[in-house]
Amino acid sequence: MSAVTVFGLCAAAAVGLGLYGLIANPQPLRKIIAFNLLGSGVFLLFGIVGRRGAAAAFGNDPVPQALVITGVVVAFSATALAIALLLRLFQIAGSTTLDGPAPASPPSDPSGG
Amino acid sequence: MLPPAPVLVTTAGGVLLVLSIALPVAGILLAFAFGERYVRQVAFTVMPAGLAIAAAVLVLLPRSDGHLVYLLGAWPPPLGVALRADGLSAVMLATTAVVICAVAIFAATDFRPQAAEARAPFALWILLLAIWGALNTIFVGGDLFSLYVALELLTFAAVPLVSLDGRAETLRAALRYLLFALLGSVLYLLGTALLYGLYGTLDIVLLSHRVSAESGVLIAAALMTSGLLAKTALFPLHLWLPPAHAGAPAAASAMLSGLVVKGSFFILVRLWFDAMPGLPGLAAAQLLATLGAGAIVFGSVVALRQERLKLLIAYSTLAQIGYLFLMFPLAFGASGKLENDQALAGGLLQAVSHATAKAAMFMAAGSIYAGLGHDRITGLRGVARALPLSVLAFAIGGIALMGVQPSGASLAKELLLQETARTGQWWWALVLQAAGMFTTAYVVLVLSHALAPSDQSIALVGRAPLGRDLAALALALCSLLLGLLPWNSYLPVRYGPTSSLFGIDALPKLLLPVLGGAALAILLSPWPHPLGSSAAWKALIRVAGPLRRGCLGLSSLVVSGDDVLRQWSAAGISLLLVALLLAALMFAAS
Numbered sequence: 001m002s003a004v005t006v007f008g009l010c011a012a013a014a015v016g017l018g019l020y021g022l023i024a025n026p027q028p029l030r031k032i033i034a035f036n037l038l039g040s041g042v043f044l045l046f047g048i049v050g051r052r053g054a055a056a057a058f059g060n061d062p063v064p065q066a067l068v069i070t071g072v073v074v075a076f077s078a079t080a081l082a083i084a085l086l087l088r089l090f091q092i093a094g095s096t097t098l099d100g101p102a103p104a105s106p107p108s109d110p111s112g113g
Numbered sequence: 114m115l116p117p118a119p120v121l122v123t124t125a126g127g128v129l130l131v132l133s134i135a136l137p138v139a140g141i142l143l144a145f146a147f148g149e150r151y152v153r154q155v156a157f158t159v160m161p162a163g164l165a166i167a168a169a170v171l172v173l174l175p176r177s178d179g180h181l182v183y184l185l186g187a188w189p190p191p192l193g194v195a196l197r198a199d200g201l202s203a204v205m206l207a208t209t210a211v212v213i214c215a216v217a218i219f220a221a222t223d224f225r226p227q228a229a230e231a232r233a234p235f236a237l238w239i240l241l242l243a244i245w246g247a248l249n250t251i252f253v254g255g256d257l258f259s260l261y262v263a264l265e266l267l268t269f270a271a272v273p274l275v276s277l278d279g280r281a282e283t284l285r286a287a288l289r290y291l292l293f294a295l296l297g298s299v300l301y302l303l304g305t306a307l308l309y310g311l312y313g314t315l316d317i318v319l320l321s322h323r324v325s326a327e328s329g330v331l332i333a334a335a336l337m338t339s340g341l342l343a344k345t346a347l348f349p350l351h352l353w354l355p356p357a358h359a360g361a362p363a364a365a366s367a368m369l370s371g372l373v374v375k376g377s378f379f380i381l382v383r384l385w386f387d388a389m390p391g392l393p394g395l396a397a398a399q400l401l402a403t404l405g406a407g408a409i410v411f412g413s414v415v416a417l418r419q420e421r422l423k424l425l426i427a428y429s430t431l432a433q434i435g436y437l438f439l440m441f442p443l444a445f446g447a448s449g450k451l452e453n454d455q456a457l458a459g460g461l462l463q464a465v466s467h468a469t470a471k472a473a474m475f476m477a478a479g480s481i482y483a484g485l486g487h488d489r490i491t492g493l494r495g496v497a498r499a500l501p502l503s504v505l506a507f508a509i510g511g512i513a514l515m516g517v518q519p520s521g522a523s524l525a526k527e528l529l530l531q532e533t534a535r536t537g538q539w540w541w542a543l544v545l546q547a548a549g550m551f552t553t554a555y556v557v558l559v560l561s562h563a564l565a566p567s568d569q570s571i572a573l574v575g576r577a578p579l580g581r582d583l584a585a586l587a588l589a590l591c592s593l594l595l596g597l598l599p600w601n602s603y604l605p606v607r608y609g610p611t612s613s614l615f616g617i618d619a620l621p622k623l624l625l626p627v628l629g630g631a632a633l634a635i636l637l638s639p640w641p642h643p644l645g646s647s648a649a650w651k652a653l654i655r656v657a658g659p660l661r662r663g664c665l666g667l668s669s670l671v672v673s674g675d676d677v678l679r680q681w682s683a684a685g686i687s688l689l690l691v692a693l694l695l696a697a698l699m700f701a702a703s
Contacts, residue, residue, distance in 0.1 A: 022296055023685030035295050042303050049310040067258055074265045078295055085288045093281035098289055
C-alpha cells in the first residue's frame with residue numbers, strides 16, 4: 001500500500017468521524033470539534049492531491065498547499081466565531097444546549113420586529 | 114451549446130469587478146477606523162459608489178461581448194485567479210446594490226446611534242457592507258475555491274445578523290445556523306478537492322472544457338450540490354431558517370431572506386450551468402425540483418398556520434426558495450445537456466423578483482411591528498388605516514410575488530411555463546400554478562386581516578419614520594415593474610415583455626391564482642377572520658366546514674412534520690440522504 005493510499009484512507013476516516021460527530025453529537029462544543037476534524041480530513045485530501053502532482057514529474061503541486069492554507073484560515077475563523085457565540089450563550093443562558101424553545105417575538109425591542 | 118472559449122486576458126472595464134469587491138471592504142475598514150460615530154456617513158458614502166459600479170457593469174457588459182474579465186496580478190488561470198462577469202452576474206450585482214441601499218435607508222432610521230444596545234447599530238452597518246462585499250465576490254468569482262471563500266465570508270457576515278439583539282434564543286439560532294452552514298460548506302470544499310485532484314484546476318471556464326462524467330466528478334457534484342442546498346435552506350434542510358428570522362431585526366431579515374440565500378443559490382447555478390454542463394443530471398435535476406415542489410407545499414402550508422406575520426414571511430421564503438429550483442429540469446435541452454437558456458433566465462428572474470419583493474415585505478412587517486408593538490396576524494385589524502404606507506408596501510410586494518403582470522415573478526412564471534410546454538414536463542406546470550396559488554393564499558390571508566375595517570382606532574406604540582416606509586415601498590414597486598425592463602441584453606429572454614400586458618387573455622392568468630389562493634387561505638388558515646360574524650361568512654363555513662376541518666387536520670400534521678424535520682439529527686441525516694440520492698441518480702444515468 002503506497003503512502004498516498006494510506007493518507008487517503010486516513011482522510012476518509014477523518015471525514016467520516018467528523019460527519020458522524022457533527023450530526024449525532026448533541027453538544028455544540030463537540031460539534032465544533034467534529035467540524036474541525038472533518039475539515040482536517042478535507043485538508044489532508046488536498047495534501048494528497050498535491051502529492052499526486054508530485055508524481056506527475058512536478059516537484060510538488062503548490063496550488064493545493066495554497067488552498068489548504070486558505071482553508072485553514074477560514075476554518076479557524078469559523079471556529080473562533082462559533083466559540084464566541086457559544087461562550088456568549090453560556091454566559092446568558094447558563095447552558096449550551098441547541099434545542100431550546102424557538103425564539104419568541106422580541107419583548108423589549110420597539111423598533112425591530 | 115459549447116462552452117465559450119476561455120478568455121485569458123483582462124478586458125476593458127474588468128477593473129470594475131475588482132472595485133465591486135474592494136469598495137465594500139474598504140468601507141468596512143474605514144468604518145472601523147472612524148468608529149461608531151461616523152459609521153453611517155461611511156456607509157452612505159459607499160452606497161452611491163457601489164450603485165454606480167453596478168450600473169457601470171450593466172452598461173459596459175453588452176458592449177464587451179457579454180463578458181468582463183479581470184486577471185488578478187495578470188496571472189492567467191489555472192495558476193492565477195480570474196474574476197468574470199456575465200449577464201447573470203451583472204443582474205445579480207445590480208439587484209444586490211439596490212436591495213442593500215434600500216435596506217440601508219430603512220435601517221438608518223431604525224438603528225439610531227443612541228439606541229439602547231450601543232453596539233448593535235455599529236455591527237449592523239459593518240455586516241451590511243460585509244454581506245455586500247461577499248455577495249459581489251460570489252457574483253464575479255471565476256473559480257470554485259474563490260467561491261468557497263466568498264461563501265464562508267457571506268456566512269460569517271450573516272450569522273451575527275441573526276443574534277444582533279443578543280438574547281439567548283437568538284444566540285442559539287445563530288449557532289445552529291453557523292454549524293449547519295459549516296457542515297454544508299465543508300461538503301462543498303470536499304467536492305472542490307476531488308475536482309482539483311481530477312483536473313488540476315478549479316477555474317470554472319477551464320473546468321467546463323475538461324469535465325466529463327467520471328465517477329469522481331459525479332461524487333464531487335453530489336457533495337457540492339448538497340452542501341449548497343444546506344446553505345440555501347432548501348426543504349428538508351431548512352432547520353436554521355425559521356428560528357433565524359424569528360428574532361432578527363427587520364433589516365437583518367430583509368437581507369437574510371432577500372440576498373443571503375441567493376448567494377449559495379447562485380454558486381449552485383454556476384456549478385451546474387457553467388462548470389459542469391455536460392453531467393448526466395436530468396434525473397438529479399428532477400430530484401432538485403421535487404425537493405423544490407416539496408418546499409413550496411410544505412413552506413406554504415406551514416406559513417398559513419403561523420401566528421406571527423414575520424414567521425409567515427419567513428416560511429414563505431422557504432416556499433419561494435423551492436420555486437427557484439423548478440428551473441433545473443426545465444433547462445435540459447434536446448442534447449440532454451443543461452442550456453443557458455430561457456429556463457435559467459426564468460429562475461434567475463424569480464430570484465431577483467423574490468429578493469426585491471421579500472426584502473420589501475420584511476421591511477413593511479418591521480414597520481407594522483414598530484407601530485403596533487406586536488405582529489400577530491389576528492391583531493392586524495384596522496392597521497391599514499393606522500399605517501397605510503406600510504400595508505401598501507406589504508401589499509405591493511405580495512402582489513409582485515404572486516406573479517401579477519407586469520411583475521418580475523409573472524415574467525419568470527411565463528418563461529418557465531413555456532419551457533414546461535417545450536420539454537413536455539407538464540407536471541412542473543402544475544407545480545408552478547400551485548405555487549402561484551399558495552403565494553396568493555398567504556398574501557390574501559394577511560391583507561384580509563389588515564384591511565378589515567375596525568370600529569375603534571388602534572393605539573400605536575410608536576410610529577415608523579416616513580423614510581422606512583418609502584424604502585420598502587420603492588423596493589416593492591421595483592419588483593412589480595421588473596417585467597417591463599429590457600432583459601434581452603443580459604438574459605436569454607425571447608419573450609416580448611410588453612406583449613399581452615393588458616389584453617383580455619391576461620384576465621384568467623390573474624383570476625386563477627387569486628381565486629385558488631383565496632380558497633386555500635380559507636381552507637388552511639386556522640385563525641378566525643375579523644368578519645367571521647357576518648352572515649355570508651357563516652354560510653360559506655357551513656358549506657365548506659367538513660372540507661376545511663379535513664384540511665386543517667392535514668396542515669397540523671404538516672406542522673408537526675416540520676418540527677421533526679427541524680431537529681438537528683433529522684436535518685443532518687436528510688443532508689446525507691440528499692447527497693447519496695443525487696450521486697445515485699447521476700451514476701444510474703451515466
